[in-house]
Amino acid sequence: QSALTQPRSVSGSPGQSVTISCTGTSSDVGGYNYVSWYQQHPGKAPKLMIYDVSKRPSGVPDRFSGSKSGNTASLTISGLQAEDEADYYCCSYAGSYSLVFGGGTKLTVL
């Protein structure tokens, strides 16, 4: 159960788009369409932003989108806003009813 690989940090200016990658293996990301993404502000609980690769829960802005190609999933945030500055984590089903998270990416809005 090795953690999924995410970039440690990404940044963008307001209005721009940023993409955060999440790389796993054929035993997790590549093997199932159960990738989710979480946003976490300092001192707060994580919030689900994307599930099942590309589905958005009710209330999540459509500026947030998810995709997957092979063993790599991606979260794209378009029209970047100041409040998007947070840590982002990917998560994948890894078989045998287990889950694995990525190491997290710190998004800075310049």
Added chain:
Amino acid sequence: EVQLVESGGGLVQPGGSLRLSCAASGFTFSSYWMHWVRQAPGKGLVWVSRINSDGISTSHADSVKGRFTISRDNAKNTLYLQMNSLRAEDTAVYYCARGVGATPSVWGQGTMVTVSS
């Protein structure tokens, strides 16, 4: 409103035990899978355990297998995590989360567990 409130955290010595609780409200608790996820200070999220809706099927991360046990009482709308043989590396905020399928969706605010002598 869906609410999950964790409790039971605190300071415990290495080798000790602790039982965490997660009180659920605002939804039909017995219909959902539940998860525990932890986060060490300044570190990332780590999945710990999962239980299905009737409590029959459970799974745990390798790092806690044999030491932690997830369970639930659907009559009390409460999720539990029994933690034995605690180690310093178990120090973390522990979150409970409601599942949508296999995915943790709604999260509680967490309870801090510190393992130290």
